[in-house]
Amino acid sequence: MRITTAHGIDESSFVPIGGIDQWVSIRGEDRSNPVILEIHGGPGASNLIHIPRTRAWERHFTIVRWDMRGAGKTFSAHGPSGQGELTLSRLYADALELTDHIRARLGVPKVLLLANSFGTVTGLRLARDHPERYSAYVGTDQNIIAGGRDSSAYDALLTRLRGAGKHKQLSRLTALGPDRTAWSPEEWSRYAKTVVTTDPLTYDTMKTVVIRSLWFSPLHTLRDLRAYLKGMTFSEQLGPQAMSLDEYAEGTAFDLPVFLFQGADDVLTPPAPARRFHDALTAPVKDFALIPDAAHFASFRHPDHFLDLLLTRVRPVVTGSAAKG
Template sequence: MLLTYRALKRRALAKSLRITAPNGIDESSYVRIGGLDQWISVRGEDRSNPVLLELHGGPGASNSIFTPRTRAWERHFTIVRWDMRGAGRTFAAHGPAGQGELTLDRLYADALELTDHVRARLGVPKVVLLANSFGTVTGLRLARDHPERYSAYVGTDQNIIAGGTDTSAYDDLLDRLRGAGKRRQLSRLTAMGPDHAAWSPEEWSCYAKTVTTTDPLTYDTMKTVVIRSLWFSPLHTLRDLRAYLKGMTFSEQLGPQAMSLDEYAEGTTFHLPVFLFQGAEDVLTPPEPARRFHDQLTAPLKDFALIPDASHFAAFRRPDVFLELLVGRVRPVVAGVGVDG
């Protein structure tokens, strides 16, 4: 019965994803990036719309499962989704041994190569760079370094890694564990200490899972948004989903690599518009560090917004609100129209 319901739901979602507009685009294939065939999809109702290139989070958690939830975005943007090395179909095609070097520098180089491929394929001088969660680590670096390739940077679930000086999210987690009487979890997290850069991949994963399962809104989002999107994705078979989850486990090695970064030391000057849209109740990448970074950065235009009733995965829990922000604040800028204020 469960599999029958899944089949019917997937069929209905697949129908809703059909693009029939005469100037639309719906392409997906492997593209040679960084010496590795990597999975790319391009979807939109009108090729003349601004191109939006996503950097997914996780690490290793492809955004392709959210395609039905973001279907309305495709009326206003051409959405490019990429399964990075270690993620999704790219991981499935090559297996753990075939991913090559898995480092932040390698992902950065891959992203640049992909950006140039997309610009050439779609015939556009620049693309909007949209990064979420762990993808924002690479996203901020790209935005700082390459305004010639990107018309704007949009970060959501934005990580602000300040060289280990901000331990507020860790401290808040310990407070939640104390309040809930979770002594075993409290003992383990306390023993790990607040220095994220000293954690092993397993400890980094433990921290993320503990944050997710001890905050009611985040846990609800995992169940109703992330898990449901995985289970009912019309783009993924059960074998695909197994590979998806294995890719996330494989990619956990990237987590500690990022924790010694200092976004302030890397630079707060940007030569392109910067937008940060955070879940108001996010406990994994809290809004306050992102707001402080926003307040201190300089850019031709900058904007910050909170998404209500949203924790982590804010763009996918509230895709309607996120689209309003994209259309109302980002699209006029990248389309060259200008904005109020």
């Protein structure tokens, strides 16, 4: 975990963002490497727990990991009453403010935007609106919210429950209906948890990757871990806010390179809608890849494969040269 290289960086602190202090970690072995800003998912699921799994990424990139309001150490420091406004618009504004802080702190004109899972809702909007701040966009576990027109993941869940004879769960989920804009935060959370626990590969990834990373994180105390889980519950209110978005209506024209790397067997954010969006968008460079033997959390289940995608497909585009050995 230690970074001892002469030109490395390893600093973590609270940074004033949007009126509250928010936790920001900056790590990398060479400050001349491209800078990545991670937008974590959940909502409320900090990526700090995955640093040991993604340690190799820091040899090729300087990575900024941010516990946004409602998540991780930011939630732990201020509690529920100290998070301020928790809306998608506020997170978007926070991300822009943090981006400018990073650009000034590290002396770079642009940063590479890497968003995963629920973070892709904010990440895609940042990329679309601000090519002057970001060198490229990489989305993984990419959400494509199409104004309620795509219910394929919901339909697949009902089919899976029906086939497994899970009649009580089937009844509860059928009662919700496919219109996610009508769901409460609790219903949105129940749906997501049912998807995760009823798909063997996703459930295995949750147990062996996410929960294991959470439990054995060297950067968190037991108190931090309790706060981590409470932050995720607190942040569930963000889920339904996103369901009325329409990525196609917001725009498919991007003025920066766009990369979508999706788990081939993801049932929470299936690859098919991401592929359709990729095919519809225009960008200076665009690329799509499936990560085999991966459901949701693809980049953390197979961090070496994901790093290879970053080095062979993304880094040459943003730097104009191949990665260093």
